Amino acid sequence: MTDDTDPLAWTRDYTPILRSLAAEYGETQPLAGYSVALASHLEQKTGVLVETLRDAGATVLVTGSEPHSTKAAVVDALRDQDGIETFVEAGMSDEEWAAGQHELLEREPDFILDDGCELIVKVHADHPEIAETVLGGGEQTTAGITRLEAMEADDMLSFPVYGVNDTPMKHYFDNVHGTGESSLSNVMITTNTMLSGKTVVVAGYGYCGRGIARKARGMGAQTIVTEVDPRKALEAHMDGHRLAQMAEAAREADYVITSTGNRDVVRGDHLDALPDGVILANAGHFDVEIVVADIEAAADRVTEPRDGVTRYHLPDGRRINVLADGRLVNLTGPHSNGHPAEVMDTTFAMMFEAARDMLASEGKDLTPGLYAMPDRLDRAVANRKLETLDVEIDDLTEHQREYYEDWEHADSAF
Numbered sequence: 087m088t089d090d091t092d093p094l095a096w097t098r099d100y101t102p103i104l105r106s107l108a109a110e111y112g113e114t115q116p117l118a119g120y121s122v123a124l125a126s127h128l129e130q131k132t133g134v135l136v137e138t139l140r141d142a143g144a145t146v147l148v149t150g151s152e153p154h155s156t157k158a159a160v161v162d163a164l165r166d167q168d169g170i171e172t173f174v175e176a177g178m179s180d181e182e183w184a185a186g187q188h189e190l191l192e193r194e195p196d197f198i199l200d201d202g203c204e205l206i207v208k209v210h211a212d213h214p215e216i217a218e219t220v221l222g223g224g225e226q227t228t229a230g231i232t233r234l235e236a237m238e239a240d241d242m243l244s245f246p247v248y249g250v251n252d253t254p255m256k257h258y259f260d261n262v263h264g265t266g267e268s269s270l271s272n273v274m275i276t277t278n279t280m281l282s283g284k285t286v287v288v289a290g291y292g293y294c295g296r297g298i299a300r301k302a303r304g305m306g307a308q309t310i311v312t313e314v315d316p317r318k319a320l321e322a323h324m325d326g327h328r329l330a331q332m333a334e335a336a337r338e339a340d341y342v343i344t345s346t347g348n349r350d351v352v353r354g355d356h357l358d359a360l361p362d363g364v365i366l367a368n369a370g371h372f373d374v375e376i377v378v379a380d381i382e383a384a385a386d387r388v389t390e391p392r393d394g395v396t397r398y399h400l401p402d403g404r405r406i407n408v409l410a411d412g413r414l415v416n417l418t419g420p421h422s423n424g425h426p427a428e429v430m431d432t433t434f435a436m437m438f439e440a441a442r443d444m445l446a447s448e449g450k451d452l453t454p455g456l457y458a459m460p461d462r463l464d465r466a467v468a469n470r471k472l473e474t475l476d477v478e479i480d481d482l483t484e485h486q487r488e489y490y491e492d493w494e495h496a497d498s499a500f
């Protein structure tokens with residue numbers, strides 16, 4: 087019988103892949119003797135990943151990947167468990183949160199599972215002697231991969247890192263469906279407004295932006311996409327969205343949602359175009375996509391009409407509403423629950439597999455650098471997910487396999 091007072095109980099029901107990994111590797115203990123540092127938004131799904139790593143034998147050192155997304159009940163649920171140490175509390179200032187991460191790194195983790203490259207950057211920049219002892223890492227976000235690519239270009243990395251974000255099992259589902267659904271649901275809950283019939287401007291048509299735009303349109307909104315990459319722009323066009331530059335799109339916006347992984351996407355230059363009552367939200371990793379300081383500088387009054395909404399009153403009477411202070415709307419607002427559990431089940435299964443696979447050889451198979459995760463791990467997690475859905479798919483027949491391998495197509499009828 088489940089104990090429904092346990093804050094992780096509900097989430098465990100919706101994370102069957104993690105439960106199946108815990109059951110299998112709880113027996114074989116592949117992570118026994120290793121300490122695994124984990125930086126992630128510390129809410130219920132992360133709590134289940136922490137337990138799964140611990141069940142497979144690891145000592146898990148836990149911190150948040152963002153100071154404002156930590157849930158007190160989850161820290162409380164983890165803190166007293168064997169094999170788990172927490173270095174974060176809800177309500178910490180940015181400075182306290184960073185200090186907790188340094189304290190964690192001083193425990194000399196064997197492996198780092200990261201989000202936004204928080205710990206991997208800090209260990210290299212501030213604890214280089216500890217970085218030398220880390221066996222490997224895994225990174226779950228686009229923003230973190232961008233930082234890792236920059237570190238690799240500067241020849242900075244001292245251990246191998248799997249780019250978990252770039253696996254199909256992560257970004258096809260987490261970025262598109264997880265960010266799409268959770269960002270829109272948070273915008274609607276925070277504002278108590280309806281998307282149907284409104285104009286939603288989505289900045290960035292990568293994996294996240296595509297999910298946000300498609301799902302907004304599915305709910306009856308008109309969508310305008312802004313992009314800087316001509317191919318992504320054309321993809322948005324072919325998917326049926328309108329294209330415009332931000333300076334133009336902003337004029338028609340009821341909502342602007344940014345998801346570019348870039349900075350200054352909505353900035354002072356766009357203020358003149360924004361209509362009265364517009365709602366601005368960010369789904370990108372860092373709070374630099376909407377330049378809130380520019381809006382604040384232009385305002386003569388700031389109010390908080392609802393929890394999670396800051397309203398800037400411009401001298402000409404227009405009101406600009408910014409959600410969650412321009413931080414990740416689906417993770418840091420007052421109503422935020424992050425991604426749906428089912429999608430984090432897939433992402434976190436990939437993170438678990440990154441640690442298990444690389445620690446099996448203690449990272450010795452790989453020289454320092456950023457690596458694609460082996461396809462066999464991606465397929466294995468996909469198959470595990472299908473098993474939890476009780477769905478079977480076809481296998482290639484022998485002839486089909488031969489056909490793929492025969493470049494001459496010698497047996498074909500032509």
Ligand code: NAI
Pocket residue numbers: 227228229230257260261265289290291292293294295312313314315318345346347348350351369370371372414415416417425
């Ligand atoms: P992506 O690289 O697939 O897409 C980003 C898109 O933004 C690209 O097509 C790029 O051309 C475009 N872009 C860049 N600068 C732009 C600008 N100034 N104006 C318009 N478009 C611009 O990245 P992905 O996976 O969609 O991630 C986007 C951001 O969302 C990252 O910061 C990532 O870390 C974050 N993220 C957030 C999640 C959440 O829970 N809110 C979950 C997953 C990722």
